[in-house]
Amino acid sequence: MPADKPPDVKFETTHAWREEHVENLVICCSDHRYQAHIDEFVRKGLKCDDFDRLALPGGPHFLLAASYLPKFEWAGRRWLRFLVQHHDIERIICIAHEDCGWYRNLAIGPVTIPLLKNRQMGDLQKITAALKDMFPDIRVHLYYARPNPKGHVEFSEVA
Numbered sequence: 293m294p295a296d297k298p299p300d301v302k303f304e305t306t307h308a309w310r311e312e313h314v315e316n317l318v319i320c321c322s323d324h325r326y327q328a329h330i331d332e333f334v335r336k337g338l339k340c341d342d343f344d345r346l347a348l349p350g351g352p353h354f355l356l357a358a359s360y361l362p363k364f365e366w367a368g369r370r371w372l373r374f375l376v377q378h379h380d381i382e383r384i385i386c387i388a389h390e391d392c393g394w395y396r397n398l399a400i401g402p403v404t405i406p407l408l409k410n411r412q413m414g415d416l417q418k419i420t421a422a423l424k425d426m427f428p429d430i431r432v433h434l435y436y437a438r439p440n441p442k443g444h445v446e447f448s449e450v451a
């Protein structure tokens with residue numbers, strides 16, 4: 293062990309430490325099944341090596357929760373405003389995913405993936421409007437992720 297390393301260090305990353313300005317914020321669901329795929333998509337698919345991330349159940353759905361979960365929306369908007377203002381965020385990337393447990397949990401009555409997707413797609417449009425209302429100059433990009441038959445995850449842009 294090198295002399296400059298304290299004896300209690302358990303691990304050291306290979307990824308380079310960066311201090312530069314970050315212009316992208318990813319808002320996504322915290323579902324463990326998608327985390328590695330989201331990292332790969334943002335880094336390789338969007339060529340965005342550095343980004344802030346707000347990961348919580350349902351991802352950006354918190355922006356629409358005022359009527360039934362007002363504290364969630366309040367806290368989420370506060371975190372969002374902090375990140376955008378203090379980190380000079382220029383682009384927000386919202387990622388929804390197939391069979392989201394948060395949406396499943398909110399649903400009343402029988403749930404199917406097409407029904408959930410339909411609701412998520414409608415919500416993504418409302419989320420864009422909410423983000424544009426909060427931050428008129430920011431660019432918002434929407435994506436929907438789902439596993440494919442090859443056992444990987446594919447990301448589609450939502451217009």
Ligand SMILES: [Zn+2]
Binds near residue numbers: 349391393
């Ligand atoms: Zn989810």
